[in-house]
Amino acid sequence: MTDTQVGKLIAVRGELLFLIIDLITVFIWYMGGIFVINNLIKLGILVAFVNYILYIYGPLQTFERFFRDIPEALVSAERILELLEDKPKILNKENAKKPNMLDEIKFVNVTFGYEPGFPVLKNISFTIKPKEKVAIVGKNGAGKTTIAKLLLRFYDVNDGEILIGNINIKDIDLTYLREKISYLSQEPEIFNNTIRYNISYGNQNVNEIEIIRVCKIVNIHDDIVKLPFAYDTPAGEGGSKLSEGQRQKISIARNLIKNPDIFIFDELTSNIDSKSREQIFSSILNISKDKTLIYISHNLSEVLNMDRVIVVEDGRIIEEGKPDELIKKKGKFYELFKNQIENMEKIENINQKSELVNLNIIKDKNIIIEPTNRPSRVNVIYNGTKYENLMPKLLFPISNPKFVGFYDDNFNEIFLLEDYTILDENSKKILENAIKYNSIIYKIEKIKKINIEGGSILLNALMNNKELEIKIISPENLFIFEDKILFIDENDNLYQIILKDLDKRSLKELNKIV
Numbered sequence: 446m447t448d449t450q451v452g453k454l455i456a457v458r459g460e461l462l463f464l465i466i467d468l469i470t471v472f473i474w475y476m477g478g479i480f481v482i483n484n485l486i487k488l489g490i491l492v493a494f495v496n497y498i499l500y501i502y503g504p505l506q507t508f509e510r511f512f513r514d515i516p517e518a519l520v521s522a523e524r525i526l527e528l529l530e531d532k533p534k535i536l537n538k539e540n541a542k543k544p545n546m547l548d549e550i551k552f553v554n555v556t557f558g559y560e561p562g563f564p565v566l567k568n569i570s571f572t573i574k575p576k577e578k579v580a581i582v583g584k585n586g587a588g589k590t591t592i593a594k595l596l597l598r599f600y601d602v603n604d605g606e607i608l609i610g611n612i613n614i615k616d617i618d619l620t621y622l623r624e625k626i627s628y629l630s631q632e633p634e635i636f637n638n639t640i641r642y643n644i645s646y647g648n649q650n651v652n653e654i655e656i657i658r659v660c661k662i663v664n665i666h667d668d669i670v671k672l673p674f675a676y677d678t679p680a681g682e683g684g685s686k687l688s689e690g691q692r693q694k695i696s697i698a699r700n701l702i703k704n705p706d707i708f709i710f711d712e713l714t715s716n717i718d719s720k721s722r723e724q725i726f727s728s729i730l731n732i733s734k735d736k737t738l739i740y741i742s743h744n745l746s747e748v749l750n751m752d753r754v755i756v757v758e759d760g761r762i763i764e765e766g767k768p769d770e771l772i773k774k775k776g777k778f779y780e781l782f783k784n785q786i787e788n789m790e791k792i793e794n795i796n797q798k799s800e801l802v803n804l805n806i807i808k809d810k811n812i813i814i815e816p817t818n819r820p821s822r823v824n825v826i827y828n829g830t831k832y833e834n835l836m837p838k839l840l841f842p843i844s845n846p847k848f849v850g851f852y853d854d855n856f857n858e859i860f861l862l863e864d865y866t867i868l869d870e871n872s873k874k875i876l877e878n879a880i881k882y883n884s885i886i887y888k889i890e891k892i893k894k895i896n897i898e899g900g901s902i903l904l905n906a907l908m909n910n911k912e913l914e915i916k917i918i919s920p921e922n923l924f925i926f927e928d929k930i931l932f933i934d935e936n937d938n939l940y941q942i943i944l945k946d947l948d949k950r951s952l953k954e955l956n957k958i959v
Contacts, residue, residue: 462509466502473498535598541618546625546706547575547737548610550596555605557595565591567760568605578738580748580768582781583757589741590630592757593709596739597626627705631712633696635684638926640669641676641844643684644698651702653841653848657861658804659701663728665694670840670850670858673933674886677843679924686921690721697728707737714744726750745785754778807862814872821882823875825851825860832859837876839884843931843941849880886931886939892951895958902958915940925959 477491550573558564566588573579581589594600595607598614607614614622636643644660645651656676660666668691672678684692693713700708710729714722726747729738742748749768756764756771756778764777771778772786779786807827815824817834825832835851840861851860865876891907902917916935917923924931930942947955 462505466505470495470498535601535619537619538616541621542612542616543618543621544610544612546609546622549574549608550707550737551608551611552592552595553606553608555595555602555607557591557600557602557604559600564603565760566595569757569760569762570605571755571762571765573737573739576735576737578733578740578750578752580740580742580751580754581757582742582748582754582778584781587757588760589757590711593628593711593739593741596707596709597623597628624703625705626707626709627700627703628709629693629696629700629711629713631714633684633692635680635687635692635695637682638680639674639677639844640672640680640695641841643680643695644676644702646699648702653845654804654806654861654863655702656698657840659698660694661804662701662732663694663697664724665691665698667856667858670838670852671856673937673939674842674931675838675840675884677841679926679931681924688721690725693721693725694728697725697732701732705736707739708733709739709741711741712743714742714747745782748782756781805858805860807860808864810867810869812862812868812872814868814875816875816878821879823851823879827860835859836883837879839880842884842886842939843929849876884939886941889940889942890946891948892942892954895954897957920958923958930955930959 473495474491477486477494480486481488481491552569552571555566555569556564557566569588569592581592583589595602596614598619601615609617636646641656644656653676657666660669669676669678678686680686680692680695684695687695697713708729713729714725722744729740730750738751740747740751748754751768754764754766754768754771755762756776758777764771764774766774768778772782811828813826815826817824819834822834822836825835832851835853837849837851839846839848840850841848847864847866849862849865850858851862852858865873868876887908889904889906889908890910892904893907893912894905896903896905900919902920902923904915904917906913906915917932918935922933928944930944932940932942934940942955944952944955
């Protein structure tokens, strides 16, 4: 029998089983009704008997569903086995090398196609010098992204070779190669976890100072500290809690923290607004100052900031040179960007000035905290200078609640205190009182009842042995993790629920919303 015939047979058998069950139930009610009318049995006995019969039907239906799902499960299992048995085509050589990657990149007579007989790149050759910034441009499908994938060895070339420092990339350790080359596309990968986790992903030993440093470089730090949980704020599924520009910047920060030697940006700014695009591109120029940059783009204002341009058409390099020279030449590059070139006076120059990142970190004990007439503010005396009315905020309130940032009324960052527990007892107490107004996260000990009214969630809970009612305006303010739940109430207070600390009743109530 064919798979289709088997599927039809299973479907018919399932429908037939349900029909038989329904007919038996009707027959029992009919015959039972006659017995009740003739006073042979009581109505309660009939009802009880039917209920017992229904208990028998449950396992029968489960049994039928089991056999109905077998063909699907077998197909899935077959695919999983194929995947497990599939050997990777890209392999490391024995004694693979780890050369200096900040060296000359050469494509020598490279031909490649994803399918045999259909080449995407046709005998292309070019060289990129160390620390050079090169734009690769062309129409969609010309082969630009394929060049990036070949450099990362996602595929091996069909003909020719790719060299870094005169070493064939097939001889370079694969893990090392991909650590030293950072590739970013227009669709950043953001995980359903905290912003800190997303930035440090793959570099879990990185500390808070390094995370803040890269975020300042890509101009995302100020946005993050304004979020409810700062760096411990959940990003949401696919970064749903963040804007498109913020997702791109976080993705750049994650790649920057690896300290690669080569950056490849593939249409990174194509789907975002002009203001965010300019900020992100300015950050790219800043971080790639002493790196090799390969930039794939359709945006003239960005391409003009490159040292050199390579024009690709139908898998071949048809033009190469400096942007201004190619414009004067009026060849394929001019044709490709004609509409933008004709409006060049409207194109604003991108800020290429490299900004110094000043973290202003306090690590010593030579700091005194004084109270102010505002409970959420403190005065800070450091190195003989007094800074008044600063707002302290925990930047890692869950993962490291000792790390504090100090901000003025315009939210300008004045200091970062890596560990406030080094302070004297009086200063520490004053600071903790102020932090309660800005960054305190309340811990829920027990959940008594949860009600859902429209889009709002009403939570009756115990905290510090006191009963309170909490209203969560929207499910958007509820952040679910593997071991805890964070949420924000209608008054912007922050709460956390540690799942392992809850009793069974609380967990049962929690199932209403999780």
